[in-house]
Amino acid sequence: NAGVTQTPKFQVLKTGQSMTLQCAQDMNHEYMSWYRQDPGMGLRLIHYSVGAGITDQGEVPNGYNVSRSTTEDFPLRLLSAAPSQTSVYFCASSYSGGGQAFFGQGTRLTVV
Amino acid sequence: RKEVEQDPGPFNVPEGATVAFNCTYSNSASQSFFWYRQDCRKEPKLLMSVYSSGNEDGRFTAQLNRASQYISLLIRDSKLSDSATYLCVVNMGNDYKLSFGAGTTVTVRA
Numbered sequence: 001n002a003g004v005t006q007t008p009k010f011q012v013l014k015t016g017q018s019m020t021l022q023c024a025q026d027m028n029h030e031y032m033s034w035y036r037q038d039p040g041m042g043l044r045l046i047h048y049s050v051g052a053g054i055t056d057q058g059e060v061p062n063g064y065n066v067s068r069s070t071t072e073d074f075p076l077r078l079l080s081a082a083p084s085q086t087s088v089y090f091c092a093s094s095y096s097g098g099g100q101a102f103f104g105q106g107t108r109l110t111v112v
Numbered sequence: 113r114k115e116v117e118q119d120p121g122p123f124n125v126p127e128g129a130t131v132a133f134n135c136t137y138s139n140s141a142s143q144s145f146f147w148y149r150q151d152c153r154k155e156p157k158l159l160m161s162v163y164s165s166g167n168e169d170g171r172f173t174a175q176l177n178r179a180s181q182y183i184s185l186l187i188r189d190s191k192l193s194d195s196a197t198y199l200c201v202v203n204m205g206n207d208y209k210l211s212f213g214a215g216t217t218v219t220v221r222a
Contacts, residue, residue: 035212040120040214041214042114042116042199042211042212042213042214042215043156043199043212044212045209045210048209058209090155090156099144100146100158100161101156101158101201101210103155103156103157104155105154105155106153106154106155
């Protein structure tokens with residue numbers, strides 16, 4: 001079972017570049033979300049979606065865009081990368097709000 | 113004040129020991145509580161949900177104290193494989209949003 005698949009696993013960007021982090025799940029979950037994890041801090045919610053065609057902002061949305069055209073896919077776009085966006089990014093999905101979340105393996109992003 | 117706070121540790125314990133740690137949450141309306149485990153450079157994975165009456169899963173026991181707004185995790189008979197960071201996760205009750213603590217690091221030594 002694939003579960004939640006994130007690509008790429010590692011990425012180095014130059015300041016100002018844009019890129020898309022891919023996330024796909026095969027569990028038919030309605031809820032998907034993106035988090036970033038920084039040292040000494042809990043995972044912080046960037047954006048989330050409660051179903052195809054519906055997205056909303058989380059705690060730290062600035063500098064990121066998302067879309068949800070299908071139930072399976074939830075890509076995260078960095079519009080113009082900044083060093084402050086150096087972090088580990090996790091995509092997660094869940095069957096219901098507030099229930100168990102399943103995480104992808106993470107993307108380690110460095111912006112130089 | 114952070115929504116979910118944890119003692120970062122680290123808790124260094126010998127094999128076979130018992131280790132326990134707490135997590136406090138700020139929103140009294142919180143409805144769902146979880147402990148996740150995160151190994152070094154890996155994704156978080158659900159360890160156990162926390163129920164109002166407390167619950168056990170093998171060597172792991174979770175407790176919820178709504179009056180004082182904290183949850184706890186106790187690990188009995190620690191194994192080397194229990195070495196990880198344990199994340200306290202709370203659903204505040206509004207929609208889907210989960211709030212994560214920064215994690216408590218446990219290191220079990222031989």
